[in-house]
Amino acid sequence: MKTKIENIVETKIIRLFTETNPLLLDCGAAFSPIDVAYETYGELNSEGTNAIVVCHALTGSAHAAGYSSEDPKSIGWWDSFIGEGKPLDTKKFCIISSNFLGGCYGTTGSSSINPATEKPYGLLFPQMTVRDMVRVQKSLIDHLGVQKIKTVIGGSLGGMQVLEWALLYPEIVETIIPIATAAQHSPWAIGLNDVARQAIMNDPDWHKGNYYEFGQPEKGLALARQVAMLSYRSEKEFQQRFGREHQKEKGIDYLNQFNNSDVFQIESYLRYQGKKLVKRFDANTYLYISRAMDIHDVSFGRGTLKEILHSIKIPSLLVGIDSDILYPISEQKNIAESIPNSTYCEITSPFGHDAFLIEFEQMAKHVTEFLEK
Amino acid sequence: MKTKIENIVETKIIRLFTETNPLLLDCGAAFSPIDVAYETYGELNSEGTNAIVVCHALTGSAHAAGYSSEDPKSIGWWDSFIGEGKPLDTKKFCIISSNFLGGCYGTTGSSSINPATEKPYGLLFPQMTVRDMVRVQKSLIDHLGVQKIKTVIGGSLGGMQVLEWALLYPEIVETIIPIATAAQHSPWAIGLNDVARQAIMNDPDWHKGNYYEFGQPEKGLALARQVAMLSYRSEKEFQQRFGREHQKEKGIDYLNQFNNSDVFQIESYLRYQGKKLVKRFDANTYLYISRAMDIHDVSFGRGTLKEILHSIKIPSLLVGIDSDILYPISEQKNIAESIPNSTYCEITSPFGHDAFLIEFEQMAKHVTEFLEK
Numbered sequence: 001m002k003t004k005i006e007n008i009v010e011t012k013i014i015r016l017f018t019e020t021n022p023l024l025l026d027c028g029a030a031f032s033p034i035d036v037a038y039e040t041y042g043e044l045n046s047e048g049t050n051a052i053v054v055c056h057a058l059t060g061s062a063h064a065a066g067y068s069s070e071d072p073k074s075i076g077w078w079d080s081f082i083g084e085g086k087p088l089d090t091k092k093f094c095i096i097s098s099n100f101l102g103g104c105y106g107t108t109g110s111s112s113i114n115p116a117t118e119k120p121y122g123l124l125f126p127q128m129t130v131r132d133m134v135r136v137q138k139s140l141i142d143h144l145g146v147q148k149i150k151t152v153i154g155g156s157l158g159g160m161q162v163l164e165w166a167l168l169y170p171e172i173v174e175t176i177i178p179i180a181t182a183a184q185h186s187p188w189a190i191g192l193n194d195v196a197r198q199a200i201m202n203d204p205d206w207h208k209g210n211y212y213e214f215g216q217p218e219k220g221l222a223l224a225r226q227v228a229m230l231s232y233r234s235e236k237e238f239q240q241r242f243g244r245e246h247q248k249e250k251g252i253d254y255l256n257q258f259n260n261s262d263v264f265q266i267e268s269y270l271r272y273q274g275k276k277l278v279k280r281f282d283a284n285t286y287l288y289i290s291r292a293m294d295i296h297d298v299s300f301g302r303g304t305l306k307e308i309l310h311s312i313k314i315p316s317l318l319v320g321i322d323s324d325i326l327y328p329i330s331e332q333k334n335i336a337e338s339i340p341n342s343t344y345c346e347i348t349s350p351f352g353h354d355a356f357l358i359e360f361e362q363m364a365k366h367v368t369e370f371l372e373k
Numbered sequence: 374m375k376t377k378i379e380n381i382v383e384t385k386i387i388r389l390f391t392e393t394n395p396l397l398l399d400c401g402a403a404f405s406p407i408d409v410a411y412e413t414y415g416e417l418n419s420e421g422t423n424a425i426v427v428c429h430a431l432t433g434s435a436h437a438a439g440y441s442s443e444d445p446k447s448i449g450w451w452d453s454f455i456g457e458g459k460p461l462d463t464k465k466f467c468i469i470s471s472n473f474l475g476g477c478y479g480t481t482g483s484s485s486i487n488p489a490t491e492k493p494y495g496l497l498f499p500q501m502t503v504r505d506m507v508r509v510q511k512s513l514i515d516h517l518g519v520q521k522i523k524t525v526i527g528g529s530l531g532g533m534q535v536l537e538w539a540l541l542y543p544e545i546v547e548t549i550i551p552i553a554t555a556a557q558h559s560p561w562a563i564g565l566n567d568v569a570r571q572a573i574m575n576d577p578d579w580h581k582g583n584y585y586e587f588g589q590p591e592k593g594l595a596l597a598r599q600v601a602m603l604s605y606r607s608e609k610e611f612q613q614r615f616g617r618e619h620q621k622e623k624g625i626d627y628l629n630q631f632n633n634s635d636v637f638q639i640e641s642y643l644r645y646q647g648k649k650l651v652k653r654f655d656a657n658t659y660l661y662i663s664r665a666m667d668i669h670d671v672s673f674g675r676g677t678l679k680e681i682l683h684s685i686k687i688p689s690l691l692v693g694i695d696s697d698i699l700y701p702i703s704e705q706k707n708i709a710e711s712i713p714n715s716t717y718c719e720i721t722s723p724f725g726h727d728a729f730l731i732e733f734e735q736m737a738k739h740v741t742e743f744l745e746k
Contacts, residue, residue: 188603195643266567
């Protein structure tokens with residue numbers, strides 16, 4: 001007899017903004033309709049005060065924990081972190097995870113149907129910002145009856161949302177845990193994103209964003225992913241994992257360098273990662289989300305960066321990863337130094353930026369300690 | 374009256390390998406003809422013992438110093454380093470600089486005319502290795518009457534050639550100065566090169582290498598360059614130089630994100646660098662040279678890396694750059710530790726890998742001291 005799979009979770013979809021109740025975006029547009037895909041784990045108490053908001057990263061989804069009711073093989077991206085007895089303990093907390101505005105996993109985004117044309121928005125979708133994403137999440141938690149949020153937590157672009165939560169809604173957020181993130185997207189990170197976007201837009205199959213009837217710009221999106229992967233991992237990990245090993249045993253086929261018949265394992269790995277993303281992610285969405293990251297700047301329209309971070313008064317746990325080249329520890333320390341009531345902790349890992357999706361033991365220790373305080 | 378421009382130099386071209394005297398390449402092919410473009414600065418003494426060999430990097434040329442006789446505005450890429458009273462002093466030494474095998478600045482490469490077809494080789498060019506490049510350079514110095522080489526010096530891919538010089542021709546090389554380089558190309562660096570190559574090969578204008586009658590795969594080559602630029606410089610430099618400044622004063626044009634009308638300065642800078650390379654460099658050549666870097670491994674076919682580096686007995690000055698993310702200082706230190714008679718020195722710079730083309734004062738100090746010993 002097979003063990004029954006527990007923790008089947010359903011991704012729900014709710015329309016939060018309509019024509020009569022549109023969202024006013026940072027770009028100035030009043031935008032609707034907006035559907036939001038979300039999951040919850042654990043029960044909200046009657047006062048609505050035990051919520052935790054989890055924010056996902058660039059290619060993430062609402063499916064953060066448990067097994068998907070639609071695909072029982074699909075386990076949530078932070079499942080080791082969310083559940084009974086885990087750091088985000090579903091016995092104590094009601095954890096809320098939603099696909100952000102502009103995503104392609106159920107929440108309205110560039111690949112959603114534009115009611116005006118009955119075709120996907122493509123480039124007619126407005127450029128949303130991280131703040132816009134957080135405004136939509138706020139509407140969701142209002143709908144769910146949340147009064148106070150114990151903590152908002154997330155890594156990378158998730159961490160950018162976390163910082164904006166503290167700045168937009170300080171009255172309901174009790175603590176924040178931004179992980180391996182940025183208060184302002186750095187020029188190096190912008191450059192990487194721009195190169196990734198050019199890879200997509202250079203692909204003739206992109207068709208200026210109108211590719212939906214023909215299929216994805218596969219080569220371009222795969223290449224964008226590979227550029228990103230080189231910044232998500234570390235030289236050290238690639239060295240340990242792949243070294244200079246080849247796909248073929250016989251060594252280098254000097255005469256067939258460019259026919260892909262023989263490549264280093266690192267190349268094979270990157271290409272595989274590229275192809276994997278093509279199957280699960282929309283190219284225009286990649287453009288919009290990466291651009292939202294580039295625009296991200298908590299000080300924009302508010303004051304100096306130092307002042308703005310200083311205005312965050314709630315307890316904040318900043319998590320850095322020693323091998324992260326994308327959002328280096330110096331950046332995390334700078335944020336921590338500017339937030340008065342902050343603690344900085346560091347994950348030791350060869351996995352680079354991606355360590356926040358891998359090093360659960362170290363993360364668990366820091367997060368559990370912080371939440372217990 | 375205008376000051377007379379001194380130091381006009383001529384790039385000479387010589388045929389070093391012919392049908393009756395072909396070069397046996399690592400790939401097994403006996404290849405000819407091979408023309409080599411080179412420049413010399415200073416006089417070779419009658420014993421032929423005061424030569425210095427300078428090795429250039431990926432997109433470099435033989436034109437390392439002085440003003441080109443063909444274009445008086447074109448100053449050599451290491452002019453601050455080579456000349457009277459400079460670290461590579463033309464009063465004492467005869468400095469020899471040549472475009473390497475497979476290059477596109479006068480030495481035979483992928484863009485040269487294939488005598489068999491009377492068209493450019495394109496992908497019919499054999500995949501050369503760093504060792505092949507050095508064998509061609511050896512033939513050049515033999516032709517010039519050089520008996521002993523005071524030092525072989527170069528950064529990046531130049532440094533890879535330097536290491537191979539010490540291993541292939543220990544009897545004539547007296548010292549070496551490898552700068553910001555690799556003894557084996559690392560998987561992270563291979564990954565970056567592979568992404569750059571894919572950018573070129575994804576471009577429909579590449580035509581599987583047969584683009585010469587139509588023009589370059591401009592978008593692809595420009596993108597390849599931008600990927601590389603992100604690894605040649607440092608986050609810190611980009612932060613100091615560009616920050617989050619925009620091209621337009623009015624701020625972000627949220628509604629026109631993808632029409633290139635408004636970009637961050639870092640994006641504008643990278644795109645400009647990409648376009649600049651397209652004007653001066655051949656796309657197929659980029660594929661071949663970057664692949665030669667990936668194949669580079671001083672231990673290949675010889676023994677273990679440690680043994681092979683240990684077998685280098687001549688005085689060696691290893692130069693690392695503290696902000697280099699492509700060939701990090703840990704890699705330079707590892708090389709230095711394995712070469713018995715070596716000295717390690719470090720350049721402090723925000724310019725990342727490119728510092729070997731910028732930080733002349735620090736480089737001059739270390740190199741002059743080393744050469745005087």
